[in-house]
Structure formats: structure tokens, C-alpha cells
Amino acid sequence: MEYDAVIGLEVHAQIHTHTKMFCACHVMKDTGDIPPNTYVCPVCLALPGALPVVNRRAVEIGMLTGMALHCTINTTNVFARKSYFYPDLPKGYQISQYDLPLASDGYLDIEVDGETRRIRIRRAHLEEDTAKLYHLDDGRVQVDFNRAGAPLLEIVTEPDLHTAEEVRAYATLLRTILVYLGVNTGDMEKGMMRFEANVSVRPRGSTLFGTRVEIKNLNSFRSLTRGVEYEIQRQSALLDSGGVVEQETMGWNESAGYTYPQRSKEHAHDYRYFPEPDIPPLQLDPAWIAAVRAELPELPTERRSRLTTQYGIRAYDAELLAADRALADYFEVAVKMGQELALAPQDVANWMTGELFRLLNEANRPITGCRVTPEHLIALLFLVQKGTISASAAKKVLSEVFVTGEAPNTVVKRLGLAQMSDTDALHALVAQVLDQNPIQLAQYLEGKESVWGWFVGQVMRASQGKANPTQTREILQKSLEQRRSSQS
Amino acid sequence: MDTLYDLTVHAALSRLNAGEISSLDLTQALLARIQAVENNVCAYLRVLEEDALKQARYADQRRAEGDLSPLLGIPIALKDTFSTKGVETTCGSQILRGYIPPFDATVVRRLKDAGAVILGKTNQDEFAMGSSTENSGFFPTHNPWDLTRVPGGSSGGSAAAVAAGEALAALGTDTGGSVRQPASLCGLVGVRPTYGRCSRYGLIAFASSLDQPGPLARTVADAALLLQVIAGHDPRDGTSWPDAVPDYLAALRADVRGLRIGVPKEYFVTGVQPDVEKAVRDALNVLQNMGAELVEVTLPHSEYALPVYYLIAPAEASANLARFDGMRYGLRKEGATIEEMYARTRGAGFGPEVIRRIMLGTYALSAGYYDAYYLKAQQVRTLIKSDFDRAFEQVDVIIGPTSPVTAFRLGERTANPLEMYLADIFTLSQALAGIPALSLPCGCDAQGLPIGLQIAAPALHEVRMFQVAYAYEQATTWHTRRPPL
Structure with missing residues (x-):
């Protein structure tokens, strides 16, 4: 039955x-x-x-x-x-x-x-x-x-x-x-x-x-x-x-x-x-x-819906953040700081529920007393937004800050993780890659578009990962167009 | 010097303050008196000779330094119900033999702060359950007026000690009459304050909603002084009154003109010894002649006080005494299982009356019986309280006998618990109502045994009760009688 x-x-x-x-x-x-x-x-x-x-x-x-x-x-x-x-x-x-x-x-x-x-x-x-x-x-x-x-x-x-x-x-x-x-x-x-x-x-x-x-x-x-x-x-x-x-x-x-x-x-x-x-x-x-009653804080269910409506973050992230009052407080403080720098709340949420959660879980520590303060997180996201460091470098910086509590800028300098955003230097690097690989260049110019990605990778490698990817793409594009026109 | 032990507290204080005697003289006189009569009276479970002498010397030193504490150097006895720091406290029970509290009861602390010299711990009915002190787990106490008779109970040791000149005053506890009834039987003034007027912290609980500490003394003024010292709010007792304590001594005026005295017809019934009734009637006449007005009042639910009391008090006791389990202090009898250990410890440690009341109370609280017994008793308790509320709309105080009889013989009532319970027939309803009442001497029977007059007042109106008692005392000489010991 x-x-x-x-x-x-x-x-x-x-x-x-x-x-x-x-x-x-x-x-x-x-x-x-x-x-x-x-x-x-x-x-x-x-x-x-x-x-x-x-x-x-x-x-x-x-x-x-x-x-x-x-x-x-x-x-x-x-x-x-x-x-x-x-x-x-x-x-x-x-x-x-x-x-x-x-x-x-x-x-x-x-x-x-x-x-x-x-x-x-x-x-x-x-x-x-x-x-x-x-x-x-x-x-x-x-x-x-x-x-x-x-x-x-x-x-x-x-x-x-x-x-x-x-x-x-x-x-x-x-x-x-x-x-x-x-x-x-x-x-x-x-x-x-x-x-x-x-x-x-x-x-x-x-x-x-x-x-x-x-x-x-x-x-x-x-x-x-x-x-x-x-x-x-x-x-x-x-x-x-x-x-x-x-x-x-x-x-x-x-x-x-x-x-x-x-x-x-x-x-x-x-x-x-x-x-x-x-x-x-x-x-x-x-x-x-x-x-x-006046002492009663906003409760998790209410907070979750407010986080989605007020900041437009995904419901799943809102639930994760609202499950812990300290996490939700952290998130809101960080978002407020990021507002002036035009950082998107969803980016803050992504970094929290992604990398920061991973670090907290690994260390089995609560958000309270975490060495990565909301200021640190926002500073880090701003560095990424400006293109000073790459997303992957940012992960490395975050795990450093998590241990040492240093400011992200300090870590970037200490580890030399700043991206190469110097246009002249990037131009030189791109030119060098193109000159060193005539076969692939020829293939590209003959219309084999798939080599494009390979060139990007080569420039990144030559810069030891520090090249700003967006800028790299732009310069590579221009340089290839120049070679094409000079060829014809 | 020989009769220093016979002084009132006030007389002793004035001689101490005049420098005529020292506290050491006084304390030594009392210790000598204890030495002389204690074998016959058996008032004390423990006499703290050495410690008392030390306290007396210290009191003399403080007085020399200008200390004016209200009881400085006055030797006082404490019922063994009160926890005393560093001094064995048994509450009259074998189950607590050897138990030494790490703290003083609040009222004990207040007495000590006021400079009192603690002479010792007095005998009592085990856990204050009884009316003759024959239920002591150690030995019975004898009435100094006639050593073949009981001193009353449960504060019989304290009453006998004061009556016999083994202390100038004493503290007892009153759950259903345990201060007033022995005061009556021993020719003393005994006060039950309003429930909550004195802290119960450190007083080993019998029935929490009824227990109150109270003084036993030779005069109304002495009793008022002791209450003045021990009364007042205690943050450690959630049931203690926050109200300020009035000046009881300032209220002692020998004037009852215009006061209305309620005389409840329910207190003049068959079963009251004729010379007790006559003494009480005579006392009422004295007060009337002094200008008080006598008004007949009715307390229609008085007849239920006894059954109500013997449901509520044992019910509370059954829980209060559960802590005596052999685990942390006191007696332990080992057993093969935890249940056996509990049963053996409690079976060996508690006397028959305590066991009887634990069983009564456990039954009254049991599933299926709670409504019929405990709950019903609480409802009737409310009616008893309303009786007093209504009566006090017409009168200022209510007067009747304290005990229906004078001191009975040792062993006379031990065979029949119900007969023993009837000794408190007139003192239960005030306790259930939570109102103050005192007993003071108002005569003697054909054998010369003291008779007590009970004066009750509305809650927190101790002043009125003292005023009437003082006026009566000033107009009579009963309080000057001393036992032929």
C-alpha cells in the first residue's frame, strides 16, 4: 500500500x-x-x-x-x-x-x-x-x-x-x-x-x-x-x-x-x-x-527577494548570499562601495559565490573575520574592470589577499601581475609574433581564419599572460589588416 | 550579670551602647545558659561557641570604633533551615548531614551585616514539616515551660532557645504557622511577614509559595527590629517585594483608638481549648477598652484552609525535595542502578513525615489527578485570599487565637498525622493568603502554659499589625513572664 x-x-x-x-x-x-x-x-x-x-x-x-x-x-x-x-x-x-x-x-x-x-x-x-x-x-x-x-x-x-x-x-x-x-x-x-x-x-x-x-x-x-x-x-x-x-x-x-x-x-x-x-x-x-520587535532584522526569505529586486542579481546567488546574514551584509557593503566605480552587483555576487566561497570552504572559515574585506574585493574587481589585471590574475590576487590581508594593489605589484596595457609595447610584441611565424601568417592571409585564435594565444604567451586580452585582440586585428593591405 | 540572658534585645542594646556590658559578656552569659539548660531543652542542633565569641569580640571592637549597626553584638539563633556559609546546615534532616553551604542565606547575611552574633543552628521538624519539632531527624526539642511538652514547630528549636534564655532572639521560617505556633506555645512574639517581604534565598525550601522567614523574640519591639533588618527586596529572589521597607519601630505607638479589629467567627469554634478562647476574648476586651472597635467578620472558606494547604504545600515540596538525590551533597547510599541509589538514599535520608508529604504531593500533581487536587486547591486558595480582601475592606486587622491549644505533650499527637496537622488550623489561611500575621503572649492556661494571640493585617501592612500588638503588650504584662527553668 x-x-x-x-x-x-x-x-x-x-x-x-x-x-x-x-x-x-x-x-x-x-x-x-x-x-x-x-x-x-x-x-x-x-x-x-x-x-x-x-x-x-x-x-x-x-x-x-x-x-x-x-x-x-x-x-x-x-x-x-x-x-x-x-x-x-x-x-x-x-x-x-x-x-x-x-x-x-x-x-x-x-x-x-x-x-x-x-x-x-x-x-x-x-x-x-x-x-x-x-x-x-x-x-x-x-x-x-x-x-x-x-x-x-x-x-x-x-x-x-x-x-x-x-x-x-x-x-x-x-x-x-x-x-x-x-x-x-x-x-x-x-x-x-x-x-x-x-x-x-x-x-x-x-x-x-x-x-x-x-x-x-x-x-x-x-x-x-x-x-x-x-x-x-x-x-x-x-x-x-x-x-x-x-x-x-x-x-x-x-x-x-x-x-x-x-x-x-x-x-x-x-x-x-x-x-x-x-x-x-x-x-x-x-x-x-x-x-x-524594533530589533527584528530583515529575515532570510525577505532579504533574498530584496537582493534580486534591488540589485538585479540572479535568484540562485541571492539565495546563497541571504542564507547567512554576515554574507548578505558583506555583499551589500561591497555593492555600495562598487557603485561609484560602476561595478555591477552581479559581478560582486559572482566573485563572492565563486572564488571567495571556494577559499572560505577550503579554509573552513566563516565570512566573519575574513581577511578579504569588502574594500579589498571591490578594489580587486576595479583592477579587473580597468584591465590592470586579468581575471585569472585576479583569482591569484584574491587567494593571496585571503591569506595575507594585504591590499590587492600591493599584491599585484609584489607578484608583478599587472597586465601589459602599454599600446606601443603590445604593438611591438604583436609584430614580433607575426614576424616569427611567417607560415601561419601566410595561412591566415590566404583566408584560414582559424589561425586567428592561435595568434592571440602566442601573443599572450609571449607576454607571460600579462597582455591585456582586449587590447591584444584590437592590435592583432589591426596589424593583420595592415599586413593584408601591404601584401596586396 | 547572671540574668543577662533574660534581656530583651532592646535592653541589651541600650546597656551595650551605655558601655555597661560588652557583647562578649552577653555572649558568654548566653553560652553559659546554654551549657546549663540545653541538655533538658535540646533547642540547638549546633552551638557555634568559638565562632560566637569571635563575633562578639569583633562586635565590641566595632562598637568601640563608633559602629552603630542595629544588632551589633546581639546573640541570635538561626533555625537550621537557613543556609550558613561554612556551617553545617541540615534543615533537620539526616539526608543533609554533613552538608556545608558555600553561601549565606540573604537574611543571614543581613543579620551578620547588622552586627548580630550567631550563636548556633536550632532544631526543627525535618524540612519544616511538622508542628511539634518531633519530626526532627535528630532529636525532639522540649518546651522550656514544661519539659514534657512540645515547643510547637516547625521552628520549635528557635522558639525554645529564646524562651529558655539560650538566645535573645531567633529566626524561624513560617510555611503554615511554623513561627507563630511555636511562638504561641513558648510565650513569645513570632512574626510571619507578608509573603515576599523577606528574601527566601538560601532558605531551604519546603513550599516555595508559602515559605517566609520570620523573627521570634520576647517583645513586639524586638521582633519589629529583627524584621526591619531582614526585610527588603533581594534580586536573587524573584518573589521578593521591591517596595521599600517602612520604619517598623517608628510605628510602635501604644494607640489603637479608632482602629477597627475584625473578629472572625470561624476562629471561635469547638475544638478550641476553653482557656485559649477566654484569653483571646479578654485580649480583645483590652483592645476595645483602649479605644479599638470590634467588628465581627467572616472568612467563610477558612474550613478549606487545611485541605488546600495539605495539597499545595506537599505538591511544591515533592519537587523541592527532588534535589536531595545523593548526587552532589548530603547522604548517599550506593545501589546497583541509579534508581536503586535514589531509592536507598532517599529512603534512608528522609523521615516518615517527609516521605508522607512527598507521596501526597506527587499524587496531587500526577496526570489525571492534577485538576481535581492541585488545580482545585489553587482555586480555593484564591477564594481564601478573597475572604481576607473582603474582610479588610471593613477592618484594619483581624484577631483570633494562634493555636487552638496550649503546648501538648511529647508523643501525644505523633501517632495520628491528621491530629498534628490540626495544630496549625488557625495559621494556615494567612499563609495561603500571603498576608502578615504575628503571635504574641496573651495569657496562660491552668498549667501556666502560654497562650498566643494572632493579629493579621493586609499584605505589606506589617506596621498596623505591630502597632496593635505593641499597644496590647504595653497594656499587659504577659510578655514579662519567663518559664520556670
């Missing part, structure tokens, strides 16, 4: 505030070399008598995200205790939000195969991260509380996704938005985003929901799409063979590529949510909400 999948996604995103969700401890932005249990205090270690106090900035970032996801920002926010025992949860409960989340009822429009689909967002709420457990070989477990109490945003969709591709498109766009907003760096390897997918299948055309299975520990886009795809196949095959899908929680084994049961419905936790009495309901003042 043919089946349709129904998928809902829960995303946990770290929030990079300066301090933790409920205390003044630093938030680890990088797992780096921070010794374990150094970013801790009585609050995040849950010492007796310690109390949580809400991080104002985390609320603001939560609001910003909610706004970017077209959610309603709820003016009354209630934090709740979610109780369960585990060594990574020092209080024995996690402070989260339950009945009255920060944001609800939003959507995100995704594009799959050229079609736009609207994915509804059920809610986005604030909570705190758990500690990190280290399982030692001898069976002991060590706990690092550096991460405990760091702020998290949980973003939950309605079951509006139907394929692994849609799931991937949604997750990718969400990541782009979170990075745009500065929620975190989007570094998946460092756990900035963690996914849980609820997957069910139903016979094609049916409007009833099948039994839902929750898949946990999907910590990369690859795991996410593979896990969802695997689960759709597993459930479809199970139903085809007359089986029944059990409501349960599954884990995902990335290396082996399969889901495995973790917890059945009977063993589902009863989290005993109740309003956190240590934190009074948070009333969001409309003026505060308005101030946060």
Missing part, C-alpha cells in the same frame, strides 16, 4: 546569552577547553535554598525568535516545573514552560521542489539545559554542570511535514533564521540545535492520524533526514506486513542507521508539570515587546 507520512518536529536551540537562564553563570558558547564544573554556582548546581531568577535577555531572544516565526507573543508567561529524576538534572525538575509559552501559533514557509509550503509553528518556549554526562569505561558516570541551566528555546511545529525533504528544508531554514537572529552560531557539531521528530504514517488519502512514534537524539541534519526516512519506511513496512505501530519513544543510531525502542507508552514519564512557584508569572509589557 502507499502511505503518507505525518511529521511534527521539536527543535531545541541553545540561546547564546551572556549568562545562564536562571543564574549569573557564563554560558559556554563553545565546548572548547573549559574545565568541567567551572561555570557553576549554587543556583545551577541546585544547592539547597538557591532560587532561579529569569534572564531578561533570554526572554528577549525568545520573543525575537517568536516574531521571526510569525508567532503571537503571549503577554502572560508562566514557567513550570517538569519533574523527573536523572543525574543530569540537578533540581530533579527542569524549569520549562507548559500552559502559557512565550510564543504560539506561528508559521514558516518552506520551499521544496519549487513549491512553497506553510509549516505551522505550535509554540516556542524557554527552558534550561541539562548537565552533560560522561560515561567512563569502568561503568562510572561523571557529570559536568557547565551546561546545566543554559538557556534553550524549544520550537514545536504542528504535524504539517510529510517528507524527509520537507523536514530538512524546514530545519535548514529554521537554522538560518536562528543564526540571523544571533540566537546561536548554528554549529550543529556543538549541539546548537537538537531535533526530536514525531512520525506517523497513514494510507495515502486518509485523513486519520496513525500511531505516532517519537525519535530522539537526532543531532544533525543528516541524522534528522535519515532517521525520519528510516522511520517512515519501517512503519510502512510494518503496516504492510499486517503489524501495528506501537506508540513509543525511539532512539536513532547514526552509525548503524536505524531507530531502536527506548521507552514504551506504558513507561512514559509523568512529568507532573505545575507552575514554578519561585518565578512569578512574567507579564510582558507591550512597550517592551515593541522595543524587541
